Amino acid sequence: MNILEIVRFALRGLTTNKLRTTLTTLGIAIGVASVIILIAVGNGSSKQIQASIDKLGTNTITINSTRGGFGRRAAAAGTSSKPLTVSDAVALSSPVNAPDIKQAAPITSASGTCTVGTSSTTPGTFYGTWPSWFEASNTTIQKGSYFTNDDVVQGRHVAIIGATTASDLFGTDNPIGQTMRCSGIPFTIIGLSSVKGTTGFSDGDSLVVAPLTAVQRSLTGYNNLSSIVVEAKSAKVQDLAQTEINTIMDAQHRIKNVNKRDYRTLNQASLLATSNSNSSVFTVLLGVVAAISLLVGGIGITNIMLVTVIERTREIGIRKAIGAPKAAILSQFLIEATILSLVGGGIGVIMGYIGSHFKIIGIQPIIVPSSVFLAFGVSVLIGLFFGGYPASRAASLRPIEALRYE
Template sequence: MTLEVLRFALHGLAANKLRSGLTTLGILIGVGAVIMLVAVGNGSSQQVQKNIERLGTNTLTVMPSTSGGRGGGGGGLARLLRGGSGGAAQQTGPRAQAKNLTVDDARALADAKSAPSVKSVSPVVTASSANATYEGTAHAIQQFVGTYPAYFEASNAPVARGTYFTADDVLNGRKVVVIGNTVAEDLFGTVDPVGRQITVSGVNFTVVGVLKTKGSSGFQDADDVAIAPLPAVQQSLTGYGALNQIVVQATSPKAVDTAQSEVTGILNQRHGISGSNAADFQILNQATLQSAISSSSRTFTVLLGAVAAISLLVGGIGITNIMLVTVTERTREIGIRKAIGAPKGAILGQFLVEATVLSLLGGLLGVAAGVIGSRFTVVGVQPVIVPSSIALALGVSVAIGLFFGGYPANRAAKLRPIEALRHE
């Protein structure tokens, strides 16, 4: 008899194709939207992750802290407070003792004994907006970096053409440079830049390599860079002053936190910082940044999912509405069925199956629509489908059919045969 009930239900749906189709459409849109929007949220969060990874993996960036405040964010505020109190009692430590980061600091961090979790250390000086020219063509390089070869690996910057500069180039202070893609295109156009000379602030550099394209991340064009050996940049552009940062690469992703404490320990010792004094440097941990951003992007995904869930709910109410209309319209038929001996369960089953088939069909089509829709790029984001969202959306749509179909179906089943038959 179950089979019969199923057949009656399908028959009932087929009798009103347009109505069934439109009801299905409501669920289709709901389920499709859930899958699609969650995929967009997921895709954008993966994109952000990738952007962060592009900055380098397993890396710590040590920067001088101008205020002496601990941590990055507190610096500006601490300075303001101190200014306001007119240089009175300074709990955070005497400003005069603040030391700059030096190449010696970097060397100390590279010591395998005291810092076993550190894989490589690259001291970095940065000259911003260095004017480069090549045969009359000029280009202002956004970032001109002087560093050690280890920097390429630590900052995840492989070359596409040519080669890296070597430790030998650093030792001898050779004026060689690896340029980013934007620089290469602006200065050389279609010409292969490798082996040619560019002039930066009057000093000639030989291009040895071109970096692989990174794409822009936020406001900055990550390809508008040039990387040269540290002594060469210090000599020609920045002078032999303090370092802008030290990029430390940990041996593995797990070792990043250990490396951070090792680096902190060594620098505290070298800069003479003990408990009461505030550190004059800050350490930016890539992993911390990543987890902060991924948690915020998760919130974003949940938000999108919630909006889509509402449309799924509206689709469910559409099912209730249509089923109520159907039951009212077919009251007489229900009476006939009851008069010839249909048990309550059969009537209940028939209308429940109708509602469930509507929602299941809508759900399946919605999954198809969501999957197909996710193949296209949506406002610059390539959606990435979360498999569990498919299972969830489909499950919810079936549950909606049962739940929202339950009320009208129950109403149909409870009708007294004589009342149902008298219904016009």
């Protein structure tokens, strides 16, 4: 009895019951594919969160005033508290005192409705700032041009608008060169910013950005900066930049007790770290889901394999009664299980790869190579064990016991 003969028996065993073979293969394939796709979705969504955070700019630190403005909070902050001023921004831009800061941009935040003819929109973000803001906030222009330092000095009424604002006001028309009125003040549109997308509830493209002086003079007043955006030279020196900011700001605002600062800083790096830990929690969660589906898939494979062998106990009895050695029967069933597991697992991997090309609930799955090996390996091992073990037990029965099995 040579091995080729046994392989032939195994193949005949598989082809004589095509339905059973197909269903078993399908069961294994679906188990493998679902694990691969689930982990790919988890990986894809974590990559997607990462990418949208990268878009915000990772080297930026935002300084906000803690002066409440009016009422109790203003009183609590103490009489010594000062608003953020343009001179703060100028001090932060000093290459001597702040060697690790690339640039700083003061921001005044206006509100109001912008109109062109009968169209109107209320921009989610309406900033007056310096040209350095664009780089610090990772905002680029897809059409037109940025405003310049000269525009700031002259207080020119020019503006960059986002895609949502542009479509609200002009539809599909080219907005460049047109004039809109925001709270009654005219601004000439000179640039259209690149699409940022939506993060959470805020539409990053509902945006109007104009020179600081123009907005201050006509809308917000001179003593009311809402924040200062600081860009560190690189992500590495962010901590140094943070220290420099504190030193300069403490000096500017004459703060002696660091616990009574009238400003606070928001570090994008710490935001990134938080979101990284969030996405790793997400990945672990999906890993658990995948492990459960692997387990369920494994139980499915176990079931099918057990039933397949038990159903053929009588056949094993017949084969033994006519002189089949135990080794020949065991080899046949092991080869059958191997073929089923390998083919099923292989199809599952292909299905996983194909399935990962489609967006699932808005997430583009990205395959994790180790998950492919894990899913394939576990399924094949389960298939082999639960195909082989009951077959070995059946092959060890005395022929008459196997024959009596119904």
